Amino acid sequence: xxxxxxxxxxxxxxxxxxxxxxxxxxxxxxxxxxxxxxxxxxxxxxxxxxxxxxxxxxxxxxxxxxxxxxxxxxxxxxxxxxxxxxxxxxxxxxxxxxxxxxxxxxxxxxxxxxxxxxxxxxxxxxxxxxxxxxxxxxxxxxxxxxxxxxxxxxxxxxxxxxxxxxxxxxxxxxxxxxxxxxxxxxxxxxxxxxxxxxxxxxxxxxxxxxxxxxxxxxxxxxxxxxxxxxxxxxxxxxxxxxxxxxxxxxxxxxxxxxxxxxxxxxxxxxxxxxxxxxxxxxxxxxxxxxxxxxxxxxxxxxxxxxxxxxxxxxxxxxxxxxxxxxxxxxxxxxxxxxxxxxxxxxxx
Numbered sequence: 001x002x003x004x005x006x007x008x009x010x011x012x013x014x015x016x017x018x019x020x021x022x023x024x025x026x027x028x029x030x031x032x033x034x035x036x037x038x039x040x041x042x043x044x045x046x047x048x049x050x051x052x053x054x055x056x057x058x059x060x061x062x063x064x065x066x067x068x069x070x071x072x073x074x075x076x077x078x079x080x081x082x083x084x085x086x087x088x089x090x091x092x093x094x095x096x097x098x099x100x101x102x103x104x105x106x107x108x109x110x111x112x113x114x115x116x117x118x119x120x121x122x123x124x125x126x127x128x129x130x131x132x133x134x135x136x137x138x139x140x141x142x143x144x145x146x147x148x149x150x151x152x153x154x155x156x157x158x159x160x161x162x163x164x165x166x167x168x169x170x171x172x173x174x175x176x177x178x179x180x181x182x183x184x185x186x187x188x189x190x191x192x193x194x195x196x197x198x199x200x201x202x203x204x205x206x207x208x209x210x211x212x213x214x215x216x217x218x219x220x221x222x223x224x225x226x227x228x229x230x231x232x233x234x235x236x237x238x239x240x241x242x243x244x245x246x247x248x249x250x251x252x253x254x255x256x257x258x259x260x261x262x263x264x265x266x267x268x269x270x271x272x273x274x275x276x277x278x279x280x281x282x283x284x285x286x287x288x289x290x291x292x293x294x295x296x297x298x299x300x301x302x303x304x305x306x307x308x309x310x311x312x313x314x315x316x317x318x319x320x321x322x323x324x325x326x327x328x329x330x331x332x333x334x335x336x337x338x339x340x341x342x343x344x345x346x347x348x
Contacts, residue, residue, distance in 0.1 A: 005048055008084055010040060010132050018046035018078045025132055027093060027125055036094060038125070040133060041087040043076055049083025049230050053133050054221060056088070056143040058110045058187065060095025060102070061206040065143025068217040071344055075222065083230045086133050092125070099207060101147070111185035130190065139168070139228065140198035141221060142187060149305040151205035152316075153267045153298075153330065154216045156244070159188070164197035170244055171227045172199065172220035175268070175330045176300060178247045178318055199224075205304070211347045245326045247318035250300065255280060257289045258310045261303070265315060268330035269299045270323035277315050280308055295319060298326045 007014035011023045024037035054072065056065025069089045076085060090096045092109050102108055107122035115126030134140065146152040156177040158165040169177040180200075182188035191198040201220060203213035225231040255261070259280040265271055271293045278291045291314060301316030308314060320326050 008042065008044060008051075008136065010042060010086075010136055015042045015044055017044050019044055020078065023132075025128055027128065028121060038088070038091065038093060038128060041073060041085075041089070043073065043081065043085040043087060044078065045081030045083055045230070046079050047082040049081070050138040050228055051084040051086060051136060052225065052228065052230065053086040053088065053137040053140045054143070055091050055129075055133070055140070055187075057090040057092055057096050058142065058144065059108070059206070060090075060092045060098065060100050061148065062101075062143075062145040063096075063207060064145050064204045064209055064213060065201075065217070066090060067209060067214055067347075068143055068221070071214070071218045072221050074343070075218075080232060081225075081230060083228070085225075085230075086137055088129070088133055091129060094121075101206070110187060111183070113185055113187050113190045126187075129187075134187075134191065134196070137196075139164070139224075140191065140196065141168075141224060142198060142200045143217065144200055144202050145208075146202070146205045146301055148206045150301060150303055151208075151210075151267060152202045153300040154201070154203040154213050155300055155318075156199050156201055156220075157188075158199040159192045160246075162192070162195065162197055165199055168197060168199050168224050168227065171223050172201070172244070173223050174201065174203075174216055174220060174244060176245050176247055176298070176318060176320070176326065178250060178300075180250075209347050214347065245298075245320050245322070247297075247300075247320050250297075250316060250318045251294065252313040253277060253291060253293060253315040253317060255291060255308045255310055255312045255314050257287075259287070259289070259308060261291070261306045261308045261314060263302065263306075263314075265299050265302070267299055267302060268327055270297075270327035271299060271317065272296045272323075291315070293317060296323055298323050298330070 005017035066089045105121045112122040112126040115123040154174045156169040157180040160166045160179040204210040263278040265277040276290045297317040297319045300318045
């Protein structure tokens with residue numbers, strides 16, 4: 001007879017194996033004394049296994065991860081799950097309420113780690129998230145998007161010197177994964193220093209949904225859960241996918257002048273060194289300045305708003321060994337993901 005699994009204590013509450021419970025961690029009060037909580041959905045399997053956290057809306061305007069987590073939770077069943085999923089659909093609750101990247105104190109939560117129990121509002125929220133969520137986890141997946149008017153190609157970013165990060169980045173199934181050293185003060189900077197495997201999924205742009213990016217994210221999380229032995233291998237045929245491509249470096253192409261951009265390269269396009277990515281002109285058609293690629297690669301991010309200032313980052317390019325093959329893989333994945341059979345109706 002197997003030994004009963006001990007409860008998981010989070011926020012002072014004990015959650016038993018084979019159960020699901022939402023734990024509301026106190027964050028702060030509004031001006032009206034209305035309390036604001038950080039909801040953590042604790043989904044515990046009936047069998048022993050690792051603990052994985054899935055977080056979204058670290059920046060309050062990065063909303064696509066909220067939908068990805070919602071769909072993943074609908075697919076999980078306690079009797080099939082080994083271990084525990086800690087799902088945090090909205091980390092930055094106060095910024096999410098205002099559709100803003102930043103907290104009310106104008107601080108960036110993802111530059112405030114490891115935080116402090118007695119520091120600023122951002123520092124306190126970072127400290128709470130680390131203590132109750134990250135501290136109780138063995139692995140993590142953090143879901144992000146590009147900024148407003150700056151969509152990203154679906155991609156995984158991680159410090160690939162950690163072999164677990166490399167393994168999870170490959171199995172996730174995004175078209176590209178980038179060996180990315182974390183910025184100081186970010187969640188990944190903390191987990192990298194702590195040698196805790198955490199990968200970051202980037203896709204779409206702030207305040208927008210994209211069905212293809214959502215479906216890639218949902219399938220990617222299920223792939224990771226299966227790789228970690230938390231879900232049994234599916235008996236259904238796997239959805240069509242591609243072999244992810246490794247990018248070891250990336251760079252931004254910046255606008256040489258101010259004006260109105262007419263872009264000629266889109267997300268996922270292969271580009272060559274010296275290729276014209278777009279043309280910046282003035283409203284009167286008197287001046288035309290090309291924007292060219294400094295090196296070959298694949299476009300993984302770009303600006304969508306055509307009104308450009310000199311020096312503004314306009315195209316984000318990842319260096320890959322085979323840009324043309326990578327671009328074909330991206331196109332193939334987009335077509336396949338659009339046709340995957342899922343219970344959820346497509347968001348259009």
